[in-house]
Amino acid sequence: MSRSAIFAKVRAGLKVGPGADAARRAGAEARLAGGGSRLMPDRGRVGTVERIALFKSFLAAQGSDLVETGDAAELPQAIAEYLIARELPLRVRTGSDPLFARLPWAEVRGLARDMGRARADDTAGVSRAVAGVAETGTLVLASGPDNPTTLALLPETHIVVVRRDAIVGNYEEAMELAERELGTSALPHTLNLVTGASRTGDIGGRIVMGAHGPRRLAVILLGGN
Amino acid sequence: MRPAASPLTGRSAAALADARLQRALADVPGGFVAARARVKAALPEFEALRRAGRDIKDHALAHLDLYLEAFERNAIGAGSKVHWAATAADACDIVLSICREAGARLVTKSKSMVSEEIGLNARLEAAALEVVETDLGEYVIQIRGETPSHLIAPAIHLSPADIAEDFRRRHEQLPQDRDMSSPAALVAEARAILRPKFLGADIGITGANLLVAQTGSAIIVTNEGNADLTLTLPRVHIVLASIEKVVPTLSDAWTLLRLLARSGTGQEFTAYTTLVTGPRRPGDPDGPEECHVVLVDNGRAELLGSGLREVLRCIRCGACMNHCPVYCSIGGHAYGSIYAGPIGAVLSPALFGPQAAGELAQASTFCGRCESVCPVEIPLVTLMRRWREVSFAEGATGWSKALLRAWAYLARRPRLYRVVARLGTSVLAGLARGRGALSRLPFAEAWTRYRDLPAPQGATFQAQWARRQRREIP
Numbered sequence: 001m002s003r004s005a006i007f008a009k010v011r012a013g014l015k016v017g018p019g020a021d022a023a024r025r026a027g028a029e030a031r032l033a034g035g036g037s038r039l040m041p042d043r044g045r046v047g048t049v050e051r052i053a054l055f056k057s058f059l060a061a062q063g064s065d066l067v068e069t070g071d072a073a074e075l076p077q078a079i080a081e082y083l084i085a086r087e088l089p090l091r092v093r094t095g096s097d098p099l100f101a102r103l104p105w106a107e108v109r110g111l112a113r114d115m116g117r118a119r120a121d122d123t124a125g126v127s128r129a130v131a132g133v134a135e136t137g138t139l140v141l142a143s144g145p146d147n148p149t150t151l152a153l154l155p156e157t158h159i160v161v162v163r164r165d166a167i168v169g170n171y172e173e174a175m176e177l178a179e180r181e182l183g184t185s186a187l188p189h190t191l192n193l194v195t196g197a198s199r200t201g202d203i204g205g206r207i208v209m210g211a212h213g214p215r216r217l218a219v220i221l222l223g224g225n
Numbered sequence: 226m227r228p229a230a231s232p233l234t235g236r237s238a239a240a241l242a243d244a245r246l247q248r249a250l251a252d253v254p255g256g257f258v259a260a261r262a263r264v265k266a267a268l269p270e271f272e273a274l275r276r277a278g279r280d281i282k283d284h285a286l287a288h289l290d291l292y293l294e295a296f297e298r299n300a301i302g303a304g305s306k307v308h309w310a311a312t313a314a315d316a317c318d319i320v321l322s323i324c325r326e327a328g329a330r331l332v333t334k335s336k337s338m339v340s341e342e343i344g345l346n347a348r349l350e351a352a353a354l355e356v357v358e359t360d361l362g363e364y365v366i367q368i369r370g371e372t373p374s375h376l377i378a379p380a381i382h383l384s385p386a387d388i389a390e391d392f393r394r395r396h397e398q399l400p401q402d403r404d405m406s407s408p409a410a411l412v413a414e415a416r417a418i419l420r421p422k423f424l425g426a427d428i429g430i431t432g433a434n435l436l437v438a439q440t441g442s443a444i445i446v447t448n449e450g451n452a453d454l455t456l457t458l459p460r461v462h463i464v465l466a467s468i469e470k471v472v473p474t475l476s477d478a479w480t481l482l483r484l485l486a487r488s489g490t491g492q493e494f495t496a497y498t499t500l501v502t503g504p505r506r507p508g509d510p511d512g513p514e515e516c517h518v519v520l521v522d523n524g525r526a527e528l529l530g531s532g533l534r535e536v537l538r539c540i541r542c543g544a545c546m547n548h549c550p551v552y553c554s555i556g557g558h559a560y561g562s563i564y565a566g567p568i569g570a571v572l573s574p575a576l577f578g579p580q581a582a583g584e585l586a587q588a589s590t591f592c593g594r595c596e597s598v599c600p601v602e603i604p605l606v607t608l609m610r611r612w613r614e615v616s617f618a619e620g621a622t623g624w625s626k627a628l629l630r631a632w633a634y635l636a637r638r639p640r641l642y643r644v645v646a647r648l649g650t651s652v653l654a655g656l657a658r659g660r661g662a663l664s665r666l667p668f669a670e671a672w673t674r675y676r677d678l679p680a681p682q683g684a685t686f687q688a689q690w691a692r693r694q695r696r697e698i699p
Contacts, residue, residue: 003309006468006522010290013529028291028473031284032439036474039277041270041483058493095510117510120424136494143505143512149457150511153450171479187303187440189505189512190457193498198450201490202362202378203408204385205253211361211412212419213450213497 044135044169051134052221055167058137062196063209065218072099072222076108079159082218083111083124088157093118094126097146099161118150125151125214129162130181131174132219133193139219140174141192142182149190158197158214164223233561233584240555249384250556257378257547260491261598268487278484279602281477282538285469286529292438292471293520299441303503305464305516313343316521320345320430320463321352323517327461329354329427335445335452336360336379337432338541339467339521341372341563342576345430357422359451361415368395374557374565376543377489382556385411419451429455429513433466434540435481436518439474442502443518446485446495453497462504462513467521469537475500481540484600489542524576532611536571538601545595545605551588560585567595571608579615586612643687650681 011017016024043054059066069078083090093114094100105113118125127147129139139160143149152158168174171193179185198213209215240246265271285292297307308323310316316339324332332354334340346356346367358367362380365388366373373379380388389405392414404410431452433443443464445452456462472478486492505512528537546552546566557565562573562585570585586609595605617625635642657663657680666673683689 002311002315002522005311006309006520006526007290007293009311009522009526010293010468010529013526013531013534014287014290015530016290024288025291028288028295031473032295036472036477037277037281037480038476039270039274039480039483041268043268061493062496120420138494138498143509145508145510148510149453153453153457171482172476175475187442187500187502189501189503189509190453191500192453193494193500194496195494195498196496198448199496200361200412200449202360202365202380202449203388203411204249205256205378205381206408208409208412210416211449211451212359212416212423212454 038172040170040172041135044133044173046134046169051169052164052167055132055134055137056221058134058195059219062137063217064137064196065216067218067220069220069222070224072102073104075100075161075220075222076103076105076111076113078220079126080108080111082159083157086157086216089123091122092124092126092159093122093151093155095145095147095151097128099128100126117148118154120154122151122155124157124159125155126159126161127151129160129194130166130178132162132167132221133171133174134167134169135171136195138171138174138193138195140178141194142178142188143190143192144188149192152192152194153213156210156215157218158194158216159218159220160194161220161222164221167221233559233588236559236561237555237588240559245384245387246382246556249382249387250553253378253381254547254553257489257491257543261488261544261547262491264487264491264493267493268483271484271487274480274484275600275602277480278540278600279538281472281480282540282601285472285477286534286537288473289468289471289529292473293468295438295473296436296441296471297520299439300503300518301441303441305441305503305518308517308519310519310521310523313521313523316343316465316519316523317345317348319519320465321348323461323463324349324352324354324428327428327515329461331355331357331422331426332428332430333357333359333422333426333455333459334363334430335432335447335455336363337430337465338373338376338563339432339523340430340465343521343523345465357419357426359419359423359449359455360447361412361449361451364415364419365391372558372563375546376541376564376566376568378543382558423451423454423458426455426459428461428463429457429459430463430465431456433464433470434485435478436466436471437473437475437478437500438471440500440502442475442500444478444482444498444500446482446498448490448492448496450497453499456499456501457512460513461515461517462501464501464516464518465521466518467523467525469525481600485540485542488544488598488600489547528575531575533571533575533608535603536568536575536608538603539568539572540601541568542600544598544600545603548594548598550590550592550594555588560588567605567609568603571603571605571612574612579612579619584616586610586616643685646685646687650685653678654681656680 091112131140197217200211365380375381435444486495504516552566662677
């Protein structure tokens with residue numbers, strides 16, 4: 001009932017008859033197929049070196065930590081060193097992302113790795129981002145068994161691995177990369193665009209980190225220069 | 226949630242006299258203004274984005290029926306259930322029936338203005354559900370039994386000391402002598418209190434900053450991550466959104482998102498921007514099993530055909546409030562509506578009935594700062610002026626009508642106008658007795674209480690003009 005009443009009111013407000021005017025409909029269909037507005041800031045449309053420098057500068061501005069690693073095999077060691085430097089428990093949880101499956105986790109002394117969705121008492125989650133966006137220093141995380149969303153939300157420390165060659169200039173390019181990477185244009189349940197750790201300014205206007213989600217965010221940039 | 230009945234002037238006077246409120250308002254909106262200026266300066270495309278944002282919303286509104294159909298089709302395709310609510314009561318009924326169907330007891334919510342508009346919490350609580358607001362500012366005003374006083378900073382009217390008092394009262398289970406001296410301590414306390422609520426909730430209700438027709442997605446932004454916890458952990462996710470939130474494509478959404486945080490908090494981007502599309506997919510280890518989208522009209526469709534369509538462009542960033550000299554003086558509650566500031570002065574009478582229009586449209590100096598910062602270029606001053614016209618036509622006070630009629634009479638009779646103007650000028654100059662300004666004026670004490678009226682200097686404008694003309698033309 002409500003549905004037809006709302007559509008009738010909308011069409012009356014727009015002064016269009018029900019189902020009429022093919023031109024209007026064609027205009028909307030064309031936009032849905034064609035993509036609409038594309039006003040991408042020039043700051044992201046730069047060469048690789050500048051793009052990665054911009055990405056890093058935004059990570060610093062938002063208070064995220066940065067670790068650079070040349071080879072994936074070094075990831076467990078780099079993660080352990082990060083946790084040790086901050087006196088955090090040497091325990092992480094990952095999803096079933098193929099990148100993590102092949103790594104020598106057991107070779108790093110003292111480091112425990114669990115798998116699956118986050119538990120309430122997990123201290124550190126590790127995810128792989130499908131892309132990093134230079135224009136604001138944003139990570140794009142796709143939900144699913146490879147990288148469960150809860151890993152990015154429940155633990156106090158969130159560590160995100162992103163390949164250097166997945167750092168793109170703008171959000172639009174990140175979507176194209178995600179589509180290629182996921183092998184489908186169908187979106188996952190969530191695409192989480194993360195730009196720094198959880199924060200709030202709701203008490204007295206001062207920014208406090210760790211409102212409900214992670215208190216700290218570490219980005220591991222993976223791959224040679 | 227209708228606007229309070231007490232007159233605006235009374236509430237404004239009370240707000241101006243409230244030292245605690247004035248202290249709370251002293252810094253925060255100004256901080257947003259400075260941050261916005263910084264990020265705007267860092268993005269040369271900002272003004273072009275504002276124009277693009279305006280065009281996207283105008284296009285979306287002109288094709289709203291078609292994009293709503295497309296959104297519905299694609300949301301259903303992604304596994305969501307789509308519900309339509311013509312009125313506030315319908316929307317509450319739908320949400321309540323989803324809660325009952327799910328056998329829910331505990332409901333977590335992330336910030337949603339439309340839920341405030343429809344009075345959802347009261348309705349759910351009356352049905353014995355526990356409803357917990359998870360945005361920190363919303364949590365604070367929920368435990369105080371208040372409404373938000375700002376679109377994006379709902380507890381902006383409170384100081385950390387006020388909030389500490391509320392937490393002490395509310396969180397009785399915690400030690401009385403705990404440290405509550407810093408915002409960080411208060412945030413940590415709220416985190417510890419709310420975490421079990423996130424984990425135990427049966428249903429999570431979020432708003433939506435945007436709906437994307439092309440994909441059937443909702444886009445939700447927060448800095449706290451509370452919307453993500455709210456929509457990821459419970460078994461059922463409900464998106465509550467008003468119909469004008471729909472935009473055609475993801476590309477259109479990026480343009481608007483580039484404007485939203487920069488205009489509101491003055492951030493480059495909010496910490497969490499989430500595209501959520503349907504429930505969890507088969508094989509997903511987390512996420513809700515059901516996703517419901519409740520699309521609320523509640524008076525918006527009628528605005529499409531009115532002279533107020535442009536107000537539906539609003540993306541609820543709060544920039545107009547932060548930049549408004551009136552809002553920054555009296556705060557949000559004085560407006561008597563959950564939609565305060567310039568956008569509230571236009572939107573509230575449109576949604577809640579024109580009886581409040583006259584009052585709210587007076588709560589502006591028409592300085593135009595709101596328009597100049599609006600990310601979608603809503604002509605707020607023009608729209609407020611429209612409400613002033615409506616309220617004047619429908620019953621301006623006898624006084625203002627008589628004065629305007631007297632002025633109109635004089636304006637049509639130049640010779641008489643000159644005589645009266647000359648008389649008025651000399652009377653005012655006489656009253657000022659050479660001091661250059663009048664600190665008190667008979668019949669206008671309310672005006673002169675806060676400022677002086679400059680006294681006329683010399684002859685009237687017309688007399689000076691006439692003299693100058695005589696000199697120039699030999």
